[in-house]
Amino acid sequence: MLTEVTAVRYATPLREGGSLPGLVEAVDGRGMYASYVMKFTGAGQGRKTLVAEVICGQLARGLGLSVPSLAQMWLDPVLGLGEPDQQVQALLKSSGGLNLGMEYLSGALGFDALAHDVDPAEAGRVVWFDALINNVDRSWRNPNMLVVGGDLWLIDHGASMIWHHNWRTAETAAAKPYDASDHALAPFAPDVATAAAELAPLVTEELLAAAAADVPDVWLVDEPGFDTPDAVRRAYVAALLPRARTIHERIQLPEPQRKGADQ
Structure with a gap:
């Protein structure tokens, strides 16, 4: 289960994200x-x-990739009353209620392919993972990766698993190439x-069920076609389970060309 925290101060909007996440200070039960990057239920993507x-x-995280820790973050709407930015105040x-907090990685640098080198093994793990979840938002235009102490961290997976926007087509969509x-x-x-070969055997029903179990019920209720959050x-x-077994066969990459190789 994710840690529960309560937002106590909204520091600043992070305008790089389309959903206008914000840097927020929060306190836990102890x-x-x-500091967390807060993503809001009231944002346009819902x-x-x-x-x-x-x-x-x-x-x-279960596959050994570096991602910020997550927290259930409670927000009292009164926190927005003093915000001078009308867009932030409305958001x-x-x-109000339960939102999502992500660990704020102090000192992190945005990934730049011209400034950072990534070995083929690590690049392969990230591309394979993104193929598994059908992440359409890790392009050279918007890498959604941070570098901390030379290590690569993955962020912003909200645009993944596009099939959950239309569950009737989920089986067909999940079988498509990446x-x-x-x-x-x-x-x-x-x-x-x-x-x-390394990661697919780790994607078990138990691992996937544990990841899904961390989603609060309130974000799953009233989903069309389903009776309960557990469904x-x-x-x-x-x-995701069958996709893990074969998605590597359907990853479409450009012709191999190591960055910095002679043209």
């Missing part, structure tokens, strides 16, 4: 304060963005075959 963040983030007012031609790590000759959780497991 009275410990920490609660499914938060569901994707939880399932994909927890799955990545805070519409997001176009990685614009992936931020495509220039690093990602070794997806080795990554698949929705099982649908995520059913979509």
Whole structure:
């Protein structure tokens, strides 16, 4: 289960994200304060963005990839009353209740393919993982990766698992290839075959069920076609489990060309 924290101060909006996440100070049940990047239920993408963040983030962690820790974050809408920015104020007012917090990585640098090198093994693991969750938002235009002390961290998985926006087509959508031609790590000759051999056996029903179990019920209730939150959780497991076995065969990469290689 995710840690529960309560937002106590809204510091600043992070305008790089389309959903206008914010840097927030929060306190946990032991009275410990920490900074989080908060993603809001009142943002335009709605609660499914938060569901994707939880399932994909927890799955990545289970596979040994570096991702910020996640927390259930309670927000009192009164926190927005003093905000001078009307857009931020409206977002805070519409997001009362349970939202999602992500650990703030102090000192992190945005990934830049021209400034950072990634070995083919690590690139392969990230590309394979993104193919598994059908992440369409890790391109060279918007890498959604941070570098901390030389280590690569993955962030922002809200645009993943696009099939959960139309569950009737989930089986067909989950079986489609993954176009990685614009992936931020495509220039690093990602070794997806080795990554698949290493990671696919780790994607068990138990691992997927544990990741889905961390999604709060309130973000899953009233999902069309499902009677209970647990039924929705099982649908995520059913979509991802078979995809893990074969997705490496359907990853579409450009012709291998190591970054910096002679043209």
